Amino acid sequence: MRSVLAAMAALAIALPARADASPPEVSPLVDAPIGFAAVNALGQNGTTGGAAGPTVTVTNATDLAHYAGLNTPYTILVSGRITFDDMITVVANKSILGLGSTAEISGGGLQMGSTTRPGNNVIVRNLRFTNASDDSISVTNSAHHVWIDHNDFSNGFDGLLDIKRQSDFVTVSWNHFHDHSKTALLGHSDTFTQDVGHLRVTYHHNFFDGSEQRHPRVRFGEPVHVFNNYYLNNGLYGVASTMNAGVLVEGNYFQNVAHPSHVGYEKSGPGRLVERNNVYVNSGLPETAGSVVEPRTYYPYILDNPADVPTVVRNGAGVGHVAAPVATAVLLANTVDGFAAVNALGQNGTTGGVGGRVVTVTNTDQLLTAIDTVGPLIIQVQGTINITSKQGVRPNKTIVGLGTSAVINGGGLDFHRSFNVIVRNIRFTNAEDDAVNIGQNSHHIWVDHNEFSGAVDGSVDIVRGADYVTVSWNWFRGTDKSMLLGHSDGNASEDTGHLKVTIHHNFFDGSVQRHPRLRFGEPVHVYNNYYRANTLYGVASTMNGGMLLEGNYFENVAFPCYSASGYADSGPGRLVQRNNVFTGSGTCEVNGSVTEPRNFYQYTVDTPANVPGIVRAGAGVGKI
Known part of the structure; x- marks a missing residue:
């Protein structure tokens, strides 16, 4: 020694x-x-x-x-x-x-x-x-x-x-x-x-x-x-x-x-x-x-x-003195508004994966495993993830991009009898079908602060009896079929009485059509969106759908609204417009009356003249 x-x-x-x-x-x-x-x-x-x-x-x-x-x-x-x-x-x-x-x-x-x-x-x-x-x-x-x-x-x-x-x-x-x-x-x-x-x-x-x-x-x-x-x-x-x-x-x-x-x-x-x-x-x-x-x-x-x-x-010293390590994961799930915030169908608002584990996914297998997991889950998407077709999302999920570079490319998310799901802060690019498809009686879905481009079919489609959906603060960049509400003219039995959707503060930026195109649903509430250079039309209410269009800003949109004449092969719908701004744009076609959204929820409309500045500053990824 x-x-x-x-x-x-x-x-x-x-x-x-x-x-x-x-x-x-x-x-x-x-x-x-x-x-x-x-x-x-x-x-x-x-x-x-x-x-x-x-x-x-x-x-x-x-x-x-x-x-x-x-x-x-x-x-x-x-x-x-x-x-x-x-x-x-x-x-x-x-x-x-x-x-x-x-x-x-x-x-x-x-x-x-x-x-x-x-x-x-x-x-x-x-x-x-x-x-x-x-x-x-x-x-x-x-x-x-x-x-x-x-x-x-x-x-x-x-x-x-x-x-x-x-x-x-x-x-x-x-x-x-x-x-x-x-x-x-x-x-x-x-x-x-x-x-x-x-x-x-x-x-x-x-x-x-x-x-x-x-x-x-x-x-x-x-x-x-x-x-x-x-x-x-x-x-x-x-x-x-x-x-x-x-x-x-x-x-x-x-x-x-x-x-x-x-x-x-x-x-x-x-x-x-x-x-x-x-x-x-x-x-x-x-x-x-x-x-x-x-x-x-x-x-x-x-x-x-x-x-x-x-x-x-x-x-x-000791516990309780360290900053919350997952502040980026919770992401203000309580700020949902519009129809996704309504207490209905056994679901009180839309909370997503709150109460579940937090996982970060960086590749295809991790993402597909996470969205197919039973039970609540907060899924943080990091970087670019390539998928194909439309991939099913189970109930009680929050899917949120980290930072400004989270991308889902090549495919999309599919909601089939799903409910209570939040999708935020993700770029959806080049989907070979729909980027987001909400169907088959899915309800309480919140699609917020995303960016859509390059989808072959719809960017966001809400169809087949889906209900209580809010689509807010998204940027649709040069999309063609931006947002369809209602599967087809022949689907009245499934869609009538459903498709209650709020669409607010989205930037339809040089996108072509369907902002939205509506069949059967009522009320569909479209407010404080910015429409810029939409070549075919802004909104279309058809097949007796009921749409309230208020406080929006249309700039260089030749056909802001279709309703009384229907659109293409679809019969007429109902559309009420109030307090919208039309700059370099055509006349809005109105028809009939529509159930008031305030029967379901309270809301505040921004001054429509301020909508371009508000939406440009706030819509898309990196803003939450």
Whole structure:
């Protein structure tokens, strides 16, 4: 053992920059790792977790274990309490994030990596860990670049957070440790000398709240950087440096801690420990020894004033202080208006996949699997996905594009006896049939803030008894058959009494016809849309359909409206127009009376003269 320690001491002396008593400056960054998890080393530039992969929400241990063990990146959102025994293995490139302040892992724990599958580049945030049967978190088996942040740990069986077996480049920050003894072990055992040259860990802004010991207990690692933590009523000790470890303890606040630090502990030989700029209130004297490699050799940091640490840490540590990780996924599902917001047919408005998991899809197979999944699901579309024909969408889905580059190309979405579906923020291009087909008694569908171009047939067709649909804020760019309402002249038995549709704030931009073309449905409410250079016509109400056309702006549209004369082979429909603007356009043909949409819902009409500016600024993708 003496020869081993001598060799380690010689290695330590050879390292260039040493810690001394002069204090540096630091300020914590809570939304990204600082310290060792941010260092570019071992082929990994910082810690990004599952950022490169899909996002899923899990509510049970089976799903958590499944996604945590996949070989591809994932962001795993934990909803509610998940209870299990033993340890779930987390392999590389994962973010495991709690939703809200109630996400909890109880009874078991997480192990970063196995002997054959590394647990590198992992983030764990905003989770409560309670009553673990072993460790709550074990970072082991050469795992590196792990960030453990803003969690709450209590009542485990063994360690709350153990880091060992050649693991490296870890940051432990803003956690609340309480109601436990063995808090944070760093280094497997006195005989596991393979840890020499590893275990570079930063501990900052943690609240060690009445926990007994190991905050941390260190073997072999250097440098271990312990700064701006709050130690309160720790019964055995604060920090222990053993087995020639090198620990820098700075800017911390020790309150009612009889032994703030030990150099050597129990059967473990002495380590090295430098303390500087700490506050000791009703506490003993720290033990110190030797010198330690300076953390600034690896990364910059700024210290909070140690006198402020109790307030800073109490206000910031633990769960509920991290911004919601899926703000882009929920996307204001409660803002639906028009017929899709009406309580009817057993469905109170249109909520889509709210209450279900969140998944991100980047290829054809992922998209088709997601839209065919039974139960609520929020499906985030990333990049261009090529499909063919029309692909069925099951009920209770939100399909939403991420950013401004989400594209569904070559095919379309088909709603067959589906309901409660939201489609937003997606470019639909070059569909070989319809881009969106809502049919066969589907109801409560919201098609919003999309862009349509290049479809062979309809961009949005609403047919065969579909009902309670809102089509809003979409951009139809040079489309031909933009929007059909009603399957055919011979389909009166299926469509009469249905096809209640609201169409508002869409940009029909150089599109040819059907904005919409209506058969049988009533009321169809068309308001505050911008019609520009539509070569065949604007709207057509036929086959006794009933359409209210109000507050729209028609620019260079020779035939804004057909109704009394029908259109093509279709018989006449009814159309009421009020308060529309016609610029460089023909006369609107009106006929009869129409059921008032206000019988179903309330709405406000924008001044029609302002519609071009409003719609140009707001319609299409990238506006939500």
